Each structure stands twice: as structure tokens, then as C-alpha cells.
Amino acid sequence: MVNKAILLGSALACWLVSAAQAIEMEDDLGARARLEKPPQRIVSLAPSNTELLFALGLGKRVVGVTEYCNYPEEAQSLEKVAGYNTMSLEKVVAVQPDLVLAARGNDLEGVESLRRLGTPVFALDIQSVGQLLKAIERLGRLTGAEEEAAKLKGQLGQRVRRVEKALEGVEERPRVMWGYWSDPVYTAGKSTMIDDVFALAGGDNVGRRAEGAWPQVSLETILAWAPQVIFTTYVPGGPDSLGGEMARLRAVDGWKNVPAVQQGRIYYVEGDWLTRPGPRLVQALEHIARHLHPAAFEGP
Amino acid sequence: MSFRSLGVMVPLLLGLLGVLSLLSLGAGPVDIPPAKVAALLAGRSGEEVEAVIVRDIRLPRLLLAILVGAALAQSGAAMQGFFQNPMADPYIVGVSSGAALGATLALTLSLDFWVYGISGVALSAFGGALLVTLLVYGLARRGGRLPVTLVLLTGVAMGALCSALTSFLMISSNPFDMQRILFWLMGSLASRRWEHVHMVWPQLVAGMVFLQVFARDLNLILQGEESARYLGVDVERVRRLLLVGASLLAAAAVAVSGIIGFVGLVVPHLMRLLVGPDHRKLFPASMLGGAILLVGADLMARVLVEPAELPIGAITSALGCPFFLFLLARRRQAVL
Numbered sequence: 048m049v050n051k052a053i054l055l056g057s058a059l060a061c062w063l064v065s066a067a068q069a070i071e072m073e074d075d076l077g078a079r080a081r082l083e084k085p086p087q088r089i090v091s092l093a094p095s096n097t098e099l100l101f102a103l104g105l106g107k108r109v110v111g112v113t114e115y116c117n118y119p120e121e122a123q124s125l126e127k128v129a130g131y132n133t134m135s136l137e138k139v140v141a142v143q144p145d146l147v148l149a150a151r152g153n154d155l156e157g158v159e160s161l162r163r164l165g166t167p168v169f170a171l172d173i174q175s176v177g178q179l180l181k182a183i184e185r186l187g188r189l190t191g192a193e194e195e196a197a198k199l200k201g202q203l204g205q206r207v208r209r210v211e212k213a214l215e216g217v218e219e220r221p222r223v224m225w226g227y228w229s230d231p232v233y234t235a236g237k238s239t240m241i242d243d244v245f246a247l248a249g250g251d252n253v254g255r256r257a258e259g260a261w262p263q264v265s266l267e268t269i270l271a272w273a274p275q276v277i278f279t280t281y282v283p284g285g286p287d288s289l290g291g292e293m294a295r296l297r298a299v300d301g302w303k304n305v306p307a308v309q310q311g312r313i314y315y316v317e318g319d320w321l322t323r324p325g326p327r328l329v330q331a332l333e334h335i336a337r338h339l340h341p342a343a344f345e346g347p
Numbered sequence: 348m349s350f351r352s353l354g355v356m357v358p359l360l361l362g363l364l365g366v367l368s369l370l371s372l373g374a375g376p377v378d379i380p381p382a383k384v385a386a387l388l389a390g391r392s393g394e395e396v397e398a399v400i401v402r403d404i405r406l407p408r409l410l411l412a413i414l415v416g417a418a419l420a421q422s423g424a425a426m427q428g429f430f431q432n433p434m435a436d437p438y439i440v441g442v443s444s445g446a447a448l449g450a451t452l453a454l455t456l457s458l459d460f461w462v463y464g465i466s467g468v469a470l471s472a473f474g475g476a477l478l479v480t481l482l483v484y485g486l487a488r489r490g491g492r493l494p495v496t497l498v499l500l501t502g503v504a505m506g507a508l509c510s511a512l513t514s515f516l517m518i519s520s521n522p523f524d525m526q527r528i529l530f531w532l533m534g535s536l537a538s539r540r541w542e543h544v545h546m547v548w549p550q551l552v553a554g555m556v557f558l559q560v561f562a563r564d565l566n567l568i569l570q571g572e573e574s575a576r577y578l579g580v581d582v583e584r585v586r587r588l589l590l591v592g593a594s595l596l597a598a599a600a601v602a603v604s605g606i607i608g609f610v611g612l613v614v615p616h617l618m619r620l621l622v623g624p625d626h627r628k629l630f631p632a633s634m635l636g637g638a639i640l641l642v643g644a645d646l647m648a649r650v651l652v653e654p655a656e657l658p659i660g661a662i663t664s665a666l667g668c669p670f671f672l673f674l675l676a677r678r679r680q681a682v683l
Contacts, residue, residue, distance in 0.1 A: 114655065130655025132526045136538050137400045138654045141377040152523040154530075156466060157538030164403060260521045 072189055075172035075182075076151065082167055085191030086146035090139055092129050092158075093150035096171065097122045098325035099186060100148065104195045111142045118319065118327075129153075136160055146190070173324035175243035176332065180204055182324075203329045207247065210336045213343045214249045221339050223250035224274035224307070225321075227281045228296060231263040240324060248336035249343075250276065266301045276339055277307040280318030289315050314338045353628050356621060360635035364413070367639060371412075371646045372405050376653035407541045411603060412645040413638040414544070415536070416610055418551045418600040420637025421630050423611030424618070425558050425593040428565045428626060429586060430495055437597035437611035440502035440590070441479040444509035446601040449475020450531050451513045455520045465546050468531070469602045476598035479505050484591065491583055493590060533658030534607035536645050543603045554596035555634060561585055561592075562626035569624075609664040610637050613671050620674050640667055 071081040090111035091097040097116040100109050106121055111128035128138040134157045139147065149158050149170040162168050169189055173179050180200050187196020225241045226234040235241035236254040239261070245252040253272040257264055264272075282289050293313055296302045307313055320331035337344045373384045379397050387401045422437035430439065438444070452458075453471035460467045487493060487501040517528055564585045567575040572582050597611070618632040644662040651657055 128654050130652070132523075132530060133535075133537055133656040135376040135649070135654035135656070137404045138376045140399055140404065141396055143396055152526065154538055155527070156468075159461065159466065160404075160538045160540050163540060163542075164399060259519050263518070 070189060070191075072169070072185065074149075074168070074170045076155075076170040078162070078168070078170065080146075080167045080169040080189070082146060082189065086144075086167075086189075088142065088144045088146070089190070090128060090142060090144040090147045091116065092134060092147060092153045093171075094118070094319070095173070095323040095325035096148040096150060098323065098327065099183065100190075102199055102326045103183070103187060103190065103192045105190055105192055108190075110144060111139060133157075140164060140166070148186075171324070174238065174240050176207060176240075176247055176328060177243075179324055179326075179328055180207075183326075199326065203326060206329050206333065210247065210332060214336065214340060217249060217340055217343050219340075220249060220251040221275045222253050222273060222306075223276045223278065223335075223339060224253045224269070224272065225278050225280075226254075227279050228277075228292075228302060231265050232269060233261060233263050236260050236262045240328070241321060244321065244328065244332050244335060248332055248339050250335070250339050270301060270304060273306050275306045275310065275312060277305075277313045278316045278321075278335060278338075279313065280316055280321055282315055286315040289313065312338075353622065353631070356628075356632055357635070360632065360639065364635060364639050364642065367642045367646070368409055368413070371409050371642050372401060374646060375400070375405060375649055403541065407544045408536050408539055408645065409642065410544050411536050411539050411547075412641040414548060414551045415600045415604045415607065416614075416637035416639070416641030417634035418555060418596045418637070419607065419611040420614035420618075420633040420640075421555055421558055422593040422596040422600070423637075424615035424626065424629050424633040425565070425589055426611070427615055428569060429589050429593065430499060431569065432499075433616065434612075436608075437593065437600070438506075438606070438608075440483045440498065440594055441506040441509060442476045442594055442597045443601060443606045444506035444513070445479025446472040446476040446598065447532055447606060448509040448513050448516075449473070449478075450605070451516045451528050454524050454528050454531065455516050457524075463542060463546075465542055469543070469546070472531075472605075473598055473602035475509070476601055477595075479509060480591070480594040480598060484594075493583070493587055498590065530658060531605045534605040534660035534663075535648070535656065535658055536604055537648070537656045539603060547599045547603050550599040551596065554592055554599065555630075557592045558589065558596070559627075559630050561589055562630050565589060565626045605658075605660070607641070607660045607663060609660070609667055610640055613667050614640060617667075617671055617674065620678070 069081065069083045071079060073079050087108055088110045089100060089105065089108050091100055091109055092113060094113060094116045097109065097112050098118055100106060101119050101122065109122070109125055112122055112125045113129040113131065114127050115131060116122045126142055128135055128142060132152055133154050136157050139161060144166060147161055147166055147168045149168050151170065151172040158168050158170065171182050173182050180203060183196050183200045187193045223245050224234055226232045234254040235252070236257050236259055242252045242255060253274050254262060256272060282292060293308065293311055296308045302308050316331055316334055320327040372388070373379065373381050377400055379401065383397060384401055387398050419437050426435040426437055426439055427433060450468050450472040453468040458467035458471065462470060483498065483501045483505050487497040489497065517525055520528065564580045567578055567580050568582055568585065575582055614636045615629065615633045618629055618636050622628045622632045640663055644659050644666055647662050648657045648659045
């Protein structure tokens with residue numbers, strides 16, 4: 048009887064030890080991923096995932112990336128196994144990954160194929176700064192890089208709090224818009240990451256006044272919205288020609304009446320910072336907050 | 348034996364399809380030497396990864412290309428016969444627009460469920476295609492008859508309605524879903540699995556055999572409905588069955604491949620130039636021609652911009668149109 052209990056107990060202990068090794072988590076698309084041990088060969092199917100993995104110190108374990116993974120520089124020399132929303136299933140399989148880190152925008156049919164071929168897949172769907180911080184923690188748990196994840200989350204969280212602190216007591220919420228001065232303008236509305244960043248940076252995102260996440264609006268709508276600041280991730284001829292573009296807009300009917308154009312408050316923000324749900328999103332937040340509230344960030 | 352006879356054309360086309368298939372299994376973004384591919388196909392074990400690539404990634408995709416290409420081309424040949432119109436294709440009664448609406452609905456509502464390995468998107472596309480076909484059929488029916496013009500116009504109107512709804516859905520979707528919808532609309536066999544093969548092969552094979560059975564009756568009807576009736580053909584019944592059979596065939600193909608244009612429109616014309624207008628020969632020749640075109644196009648879709656993929660619909664048109672225009676230009680008579 049006692050023997051049996053010991054046997055049972057030791058079996059339980061063994062199971063607990065192995066269970067502590069293995070990790071099972073639900074991903075952002077509702078699928079479960081189970082890893083028997085921390086992954087050693089990771090494929091990233093999104094530039095933001097690549098940036099997150101490198102920031103967690105897992106760069107050496109990344110064995111496959113997308114054609115658009117341009118940051119950090121080391122990522123550029125890695126094996127390219129996917130495009131933006133298409134992937135080469137056989138190239139992913141060929142690098143023999145023990146974890147594929149996917150994203151919402153991926154070819155989900157391909158993601159399912161990978162699962163059925165027995166490759167663990169974990170998909171992220173990050174839509175806000177808060178979700179980014181949570182995702183870092185979960186990613187750390189999944190990959191066995193808890194310490195690095197806690198550190199990165201702490202650093203980024205602190206930078207976000209510093210922005211929030213600077214804006215304490217600032218009542219003004221300038222009307223702000225993301226987009227490029229084409230007609231119609233494709234802008235960011237509710238439930239987008241850009242909207243979240245604008246809110247954290249102390250702005251009133253005019254895109255929220257329209258329906259949908261990515262509304263396309265005409266110039267007359269923009270005149271009605273009267274944005275005081277415009278952030279763009281695209282300037283024809285490159286960011287350096289922004290000054291010339293603004294001078295040109297001041298002479299264009301309609302646009303010359305937009306407050307942001309009149310006051311010369313159109314700013315460039317690196318698209319890779321603002322639109323990728325990676326660690327550099329916080330850089331975009333700081334950049335935008337400083338331009339929206341220059342006075343709040345002055346001082347000692 | 349003339350060049351046009353099936354005894355010459357079928358082995359010729361089969362040979363071409365065989366060569367292309369081997370090429371397609373051997374070539375891809377990952378280099379696998381031909382000897383290894385042969386060993387793997389012969390059932391001998393090779394390296395695990397290469398076996399997975401050839402057997403579980405390339406082979407199901409090749410089979411789908413063959414099945415979908417054959418189905419679309421034969422469906423197109425039947426539709427052209429039914430409507431007696433060279434512009435007819437498998438999508439003429441709104442199959443593609445219905446499927447597009449179904450797929451778009453599933454993609455924008457994020458219906459990411461899986462039934463026996465088949466995605467909600469494929470099921471929803473199949474449902475949309477079926478629904479539209481049944482609606483067109485029901486609306487255009489007059490007594491026991493299916494007047495050609497009425498079917499055509501009802502199909503065009505239903506198609507336009509579905510496209511409008513699809514546009515509304517797309518404009519209100521987020522960029523991720525928009526990208527996926529666009530890629531689906533352009534047709535692709537990317538990432539398809541054995542589950543997709545299992546889902547459609549029974550329907551496709553049954554549909555193709557079904558149409559083949561009515562090939563002789565269709566010939567007789569095209570020579571004159573009056574004389575066909577004297578020869579004992581139930582003209583209305585045959586036409587009904589042809590329309591439904593060809594639509595279902597297209598619906599099953601579209602569900603797994605998205606909308607692949609050109610194959611169903613031009614391959615039948617191409618084959619008519621090669622084997623003549625007899626549907627008993629035209630159907631099998633079109634099936635082989637469609638399979639050849641799609642296998643070739645899919646190979647290019649996989650390797651041209653690897654590791655990304657091209658939409659196969661764009662390639663079928665780019666490949667086939669110049670060849671078709673060349674054949675048209677060589678013909679002296681004005682009629683097809």
C-alpha cells in the first residue's frame with residue numbers, strides 16, 4: 048500500500064516536472080500551441096514578430112523571416128520563407144522550425160497547414176500599446192525567455208508612463224489625423240493601433256468620427272474635421288521633402304484651409320515604428336507626443 | 348488517323364500533363380534533386396523534411412491543380428454549349444460572384460472555423476456559389492423550360508448584385524482582411540492540403556463523368572432542337588441537367604481555389620480548334636487542357652516570386668491569352 052503510494056507520488060512528481068517543461072498557451076486567434084521545451088528554431092511570419100524576438104534576445108534562434116523583416120539589420124541576412132500575406136509552405140517546413148510565430152495578417156490557410164503538419168504555431172494579434180506589453184510577457188513565457196521579457200516590458204512600460212506623466216495636467220487635446228494628402232484620404236479610425244497611440248500621446252484622433260477601422264474620407268470631411276496636426280508615414284520624394292510638400296499644400300484649394308496645413312504642423316513619423324506592433328511602437332508614441340505637446344516635454 | 352482524333356490527342360496531352368506534373372513535383376522554392384523526388388514517390392523513405400514537402404505539400408497541390416483545371420475547362424465547354432455563346436464560361440450564372448460573396452463574408456466576419464480540416468472560408472464560398480446557382484435557376488425557370496436569354500440575364504444580374512455586396516463588405520473591412528479577400532478573389536492554390544483534395548475530388552470526378560454522359564445529347568441539341576427531339580432526346584431535361592451539372596462543378600472548384608479566370612473560357616475554344624466541336628471529344632480534351640494550364644500556372648505561382656506567391660488567376664491569363672490570340676490569328680475562317 049505504502050509502496051503504491053510512493054510509486055504514485057513519484058509518478059506524479061515526474062509528470063509535474065515534465066509538465067513544467069512543456070508549455071501550452073492559447074494564441075490570439077484562439078488556437079492552442081503546445082511546446083515540449085523552449086523553442087530553438089523559430090520562424091517569424093511578420094516584421095513585428097522578428098523585432099520582438101530580437102528584442103527578447105532570441106535573434107540567434109530565428110531561422111526564417113519574411114521578405115519585409117528589415118530590422119534589426121541581422122534579420123536581413125536570415126532565410127526568407129514568406130512574403131507579406133503569402134508564404135512558401137515548403138520553405139517554412141524546410142528550415143525545420145519548432146515554433147512558427149504568426150500574425151493576424153498571415154495566410155491563415157497556410158498557418159493551418161503548418162499546424163496539421165505538426166509544427167507548433169503561435170499567432171499574435173496586437174492592436175494597442177497595452178496589448179503589445181502583454182504580448183511581450185506571453186512571448187517570454189512561451190519561449191522560455193521570461194527574464195528578458197520582464198526586462199523589456201518594464202523598460203517599455205516605463206517609457207509609456209513617462210509620456211503619461213508629462214501629459215498630466217495637460218487639458219488640451221489637439222485634433223490629430225494620420226494619413227497622406229491624397230483624395231480620398233485613407234485614415235485610421237477606431238480600434239486601430241494608431242488610434243491607441245494618438246490617445247496615449249494626448250491627441251483627439253479625428254478618424255474616430257467615421258465608421259470603421261480604416262475609413263476613406265474626402266477632402267470636405269477633412270475640412271469639417273479640421274485636424275490641427277497631421278502625422279504621415281509617407282511623403283512623396285522621401286521625408287526630407289516634407290517642407291516642400293507643405294508649401295505646395297498651402298496653395299491647394301481646400302487643403303490650404305486645413306488648420307494643420309496653415310500652422311505647418313504636418314509631421315513625418317517612421318511607418319515601421321507606428322504601424323508595426325513591435326518594440327519601436329513606443330518610439331512612435333514618444334515622437335508623436337512630443338510633437339502634439341511640445342510644451343509638456345520642455346524643461347529640465 | 349487524323350491529328351484531330353482522340354487516339355492521337357489524348358496520349359499527346361496526357362504525356363504533356365505527365366511531364367509537367369513531374370516537373371511540378373520536382374521544382375519549388377526548396378531544391379530537391381529529381382532522383383530524390385523519384386525515390387520519395389516510389390515510396391522509399393528519404394529525409395523526413397523532403398518527404399513532407401513532396402508528399403504533403405506539393406502532391407496535394409498538384410492534384411488540386413489537375414482537378415480544378417479539368418473541372419473549370421469542362422464546365423466552360425458545357426456552358427458554351429448550353430448558351431451557344433462563345434463568351435460563356437463556368438462563372439456565367441453567377442457561381443464566382445456567389446462564391447466571392449460567401450468567402451468575403453467568412454473573411455470579414457473572421458469565421459476562422461475548421462470542419463474536418465476545411466476552412467470556413469471554403470465552405471462559405473461553396474455555399475454562396477450553390478445559393479446563387481439555385482436562385483438563378485429558380486428565377487429563370489418558366490414552366491419546365493430554361494430560356495437561354497433569361498438564364499444569362501438573371502445570372503448577370505445576380506452576379507452584379509453579389510459583387511456589389513462584396514464591395515460593401517470589403518470597404519468596411521480592415522487591411523488584413525482586405526488583403527486576404529483580394530488574394531482569394533484572384534485565385535490561389537497556396538497552402539492547400541490533402542483535406543481540400545478529399546473535400547472536392549468526389550464531387551469533381553462525379554461532375555465530370557456526369558457531363559461526359561450528356562456529351563452526345565448536347566451534340567444533337569446543338570444540331571437542332573427539333574431533330575434532337577425526333578431522335579429521342581428530352582431536350583429540356585438534358586439542358587437543365589447540363590446547366591446544374593456544370594454550375595456545381597464550377598462551385599466545387601471555386602470553393603478550394605478561389606476565382607481562377609480564363610481556364611474555363613479559353614481552354615474549350617483552344618481545344619475546339621484542336622479536336623473539333625464534337626463534345627464527346629471536346630470534354631476530355633478540355634479537361635486535359637485545363638489541367639495542363641493550371642499545373643503549369645501553379646508551378647509559376649510558386650517559384651516566380653518565392654518565397655511569396657503570385658495569384659494563379661493572373662498567370663493563367665498571362666500564359667494562355669497570347670497563345671490563344673496566336674491560334675485565332677492563324678485561322679482563316681471567321682467562325683469558331
